[in-house]
Amino acid sequence: MRIVWLRRDLRTIDNTALNVAIESGEPVIAAFVATPDSWREHKMAPIQADLIKRRLVELKSELSELNIPLIYFEAQDYASSVDVLLSWVKQYGVTNVHVNKEYELNEVSRDDKAESKLSELGVMLHRYDDKCYFAPGSVVNKQGHYFKVFTPYKRAYLQKLEQYPVQVQKVKGAVELGRELRPQDILQHDMTFNYPTECSDVYPVKTTQILELLRAFVNERSDDYQADRDFPSIEGTSRLSPYLAIGALSVRQCMARLLYEQMPPLSEGRQTWLSELIWREFYQHLIYFEPKLSRGESFLPWGRHLTWQNDEKRIQAWKEGMTGYPIVDAAMRQLNQTGWMHNRLRMIAASFLIKDLQVDWRIGEDYFMSKLIDGEYSANNGGWQWCASTGCDGQPYFRIFNPTTQGERFDPKGDFVRHWVPELKNVPDKFIHQPSKWANAKGVSYPSPIVDHKAQREITLANYKNAKDFMDAT
Template sequence: MNIVWFRRDLRCDDNPALADALRTEQPTIAVYIATPEQWKYHGMAPIQADLIYRRLFELQSELAELGVPLIYQQVGDFNSSAEWLMTLAVRTQAKTIYFNKEYELNEVVRDKQLKGLAERESVECKSFDDKCIFVPGSVVNGSGDYYKVFTPFKNACLKRLMTSGVQIEPLKVKQTNTPILDSEIEELSLDSPFDYIREPSKVYKAKRSEILGLLRTFVAEKASHYHLQRDYPFVDGTSQLSPYLAIGALSARQCVARLWYQKSVLNEGESIWLSELIWRDFYQHLLHFRPDLSRGKSFHPWGETLSWKSSKDHFERWKSGQTGYPIVDAAMRQLNATGWMHNRLRMIVASFLTKDLHIDWHLGESYFMSKLVDGDFAANNGGWQWCASTGCDGQPYFRIFNPTTQGERFDPTGDFVRHWVPELSSIAGKKVHNPSKHVNVKSLSYPEPIVDHSAERKLTLELYKLAKDNSE
């Protein structure tokens, strides 16, 4: 008997663990273990929990076509999940457990625990690198060290892609050696809900065909224009595949393979989208080399000496979209309403929180995870540290976004702001990005700016310089 343990790899296509298990031609079962206490500790967004829940039923149908039943169990945390899985392995006389690796610290510890338990029971554990285009630890510089700046990492990845491409595991045929299960072993059913709050995610796809359809449509119709449209939140110019990458309903390798399908050269838009996929790899690779990032540490040690303010009022107004800076408020309201935020806006609101409000980036990082349908620890942590200038970044700390000019540049018609901040719907064009200059915003039930950007920019430069000087 084989057991395939599904975690954040909720697909049958291009799934190394599942493919290897089915190649043995031994009876194979799949398992999913919900861990609501662990999810709460990690701050999983309720909308992402709902997408996972919906995706599990689609995965169950896809596995059934392969003759593989999906067993469901809920326990509290990761430790309990490893223990329960070993109990199942002993009960079913399974010889091998297959799973795809995760690189966050708690997940690494969990898998080491499983391997220790399995060894005592003479059960083999086979783990596979699946989450990235390239195996973490395999892309290093000439000195054998990891890359600390993105561009040389990207160039090394592109060089490998040009020579070796990517390998995709095809969907396997139905297994003929059907497993016989104990009647008390429960398969996933409508009676198997998570003990975890869920918010509706129906706007996001759960079916394999629909998710793959989104990928194919984007590559065929939008990728070539990606460089022209990706920074404008009022334009449908991004792939919006991140929710499916985050839960593993789609792999990064599938995206790369589709991008290069029947192509010899990528155009500018396609190349930049590929760079975005490589950014995801970059942050996962950093977790492999720097497990302290999973503990909330800054990539640069001087980041630990930064002085932050603790204005609860400012933080609450940032979260609710009531800062008086329209592009910031529109972005936060989009996040709160949909569980997703345009990437350009993620940078703007993160810069505003850390460098205009001087609030610790950890608080923003946690809030994002509690709301994002595409919440992924590595990408979220890397993005926040990039914006806070404490992370892996070739840019100096004096990169500070001006929220007003950012709004004027990337929402030039003001349509995005007027959609999400209807109080300002009567203000035309770019004026909507600096409304207090043109109208009495209080009469529109909209707040004045809670801080003066110019003054806060100067303070940021002083605080960051002090932190770096103190560290040295």
Template sequence: MRALVWLRRDLRTIDNTALIRAMDKVEQSSGANKGLIALFTVTQKQWQEHAVSAMQQQLIFRRLQALTRELAELKVPLHIEVVDSYQDCGSLIAQLCERMSIEHVFANSDYEFNEQQRDEQVKSRLESDNIGFTLCADKCVFAPGSILNKQGSYFKVFTPFKNSWLQRFDPAQLVVRKPVALATNGLFDARQALELPSNIDDSQVVHNNTTHNNATENWQVDTQSIINQLRLFSFQKANNYHDNRDVPSIKGTSQLSPYLALGMLSVRQCIARLLNGRHPQQLSEGEQTWLSELIWREFYQHLIYFQPKLCKGANFVAWCNNIRWQGDIEHLKSWQQGTTGYPIVDAAMKQLNQTGWMHNRLRMIVASFLSKDLLLDWRFGERYFMSQLVDGDFAANNGGWQWSASTGCDAQPYFRIFNPISQGKKFDPQGEFVKQWLPELQSVPDKYIHSPWLWEEFASLDYPDPIVDHKKQRQRALQMYKEAKNSEC
């Protein structure tokens, strides 16, 4: 048998369900004409439509170089093809299958609406050519549809979802499979296996008006380095995760999100390393908090599967469609550039723009500020984040934004509005993080670091006045949401 494994956001060899099933299928087949190739499709216009950041694109290309070598060790060549959009994938794969006598294509399921449509189109095209197409459940520990409430419907609140997830979870069944190199592969040419196509380089990166330098050197791309980072976090930082994860001036988070977003690391690898042979009930408070964050990721994956409208820019909560966003669109640019006059917001946006990453607590603060202080549609922020983030993941990003804007599934109540001043004082009391990203505030005393306009020497600073008054905007936001909710039919 000859097979093809189509890699998408699962750029790894370890614990890659589709890859391992394809390898098993080839090994178990009879006959001398065995073969397996891996394929990655660069869909540039689709990436642009989805606002995939230049940082993430660069990380993808760097990872493909490492993945080419890792697959070669398994005697599997990686083919990289460039097409415009998902609509072109069916023809491309069909032609590749015809040219190489491929009988079956394997891939791991994606749950976003466009991606599901893509796979349906590819399946239809291949089956018309009598070529098999198998989608594998890989992205989540429990695939969407396997965690349901007593009514047989999907969960709309996280805590019951998490409880059901934990009740069903059996550590003994958590298997992280490592592939074994194929004995023979008629499609593997050792002389060409380590050569990336000449048309894959930085010129392929679609820029989205980014202000950062597009450098991804801080993120590892070889599997061993990524696993080492997971081990380091699990053994040294996870215990204190519940205390340190909200403090942006220290590295208290795992910073594994770029690897999870691109599938360079699987959620099963993360959980297996965290448990290290234990049951979830035996985890410390910090470890359990991190496990909850991983389950949140699954919760959002399940949501986009059951509610494809989320992939089309819709609010999850129906009455939120009545919200009349009253903000000044000119303020959007100030928010994007980190010039709002609120230090914790501005420092967070500077971090995002320069590194492609933002601390999770800060993501909530700046999202709340955009929707509830500036009274601007959360969709502006959602898309801007995707255009900048190195760890951009649609489900997690959409879920986070709708949670902050109180329009989403199990979101914070609309009357809960983060105060950027008190949030700064609570999580960055000495302004260490603020001063790192806003050096113009170095001379500001700690007492005024989160409200520098109150400092008597504020006029000497090269820093803007607040573009809005938080107290006034809070009242406007409450009225805006209340009117929308009261107009619900």
């Protein structure tokens, strides 16, 4: 008997741990342990918890077609999830446990503990690199060191991709292998979450539906991705990130569909989407090589010498979308109401919090995680440190987004702003990103800008220069 311990790999197609277990020819049980205390510690968004719960129901049905029961239990945290696993191993006479690796520090510690405890019982824990197409450590520079800049990493990645074309693993059904399982012998628990949830019904969770979303994006919108992706009023992005975050879809499936439909050279749009998928892998690569990132530390050492104002009223205004900067406020309201934010807006909103309000990037990082349906630690941390200029290959600290000109550039007619900030619906296009300058502004129930961007920019530049100078002098 073998157990496949599922975490953020909630799929039957292209699941390395599941496939290897099935191919062993032995009976297989799939297992999922909810860990609400650890989820709270990691700021999991209630809408993502709901997506996981709904996906598990569908996954249970899909696994049953393979004669594989899905057992579920709720433990408090990662440590106690290992104890639950051990109890199942003893109860069902399990000889091997299969897992797909996660690279964050707490997750690695959990699996190290599981491996140690299982070995005491004479049980093997098999760990697989499944989350990325090229596992962390497999794309390195000529000296064998990990890349600290994205562009050469991407160049090496694409060269390797030419040598190892994308392949999606198709599952071999348990019935095809001639096995008989007795599901009635497997203890089943109700899937009740002791964790807050928010409705995620707008995101379908059946595999057929998810794959259709992937096909539709690649076939209908990927060629225009480069041109459309920065404009939030256009449906120009894939919206597949929630499925990648919980593992209902693999990066290999995305790449295979992208490359299958159009052989190289790819269109500019497809090249750009492929680049975004590689960015996701780059951040996993960094988490693997730099455990300090999982501890909330800056990648660049001088980042710890930055000083922050952390004004609570300003932070709250940012969270509520009441800063007086329409593009920032529209972005935050989209996040609060839907659990998702357009990628260009994530950069604008993050930059504003850090460099206009002088708020510690970790406060914003936590808030995004607490709201995002596609929250994934490595990508969220990487994005926030990029905006804070403290990360690996981060934005130069002297490059500071102007929220007004960003709005004018990427929402020129104010369509997105008017949708999410309806109190501005009657403001003319000319003033939609600076409503306080409109002659009739007094009749609009909308706050004036809480800070002056030009003045705050100078404060931020001095703060960053001081931090770097202090580091250079010590």
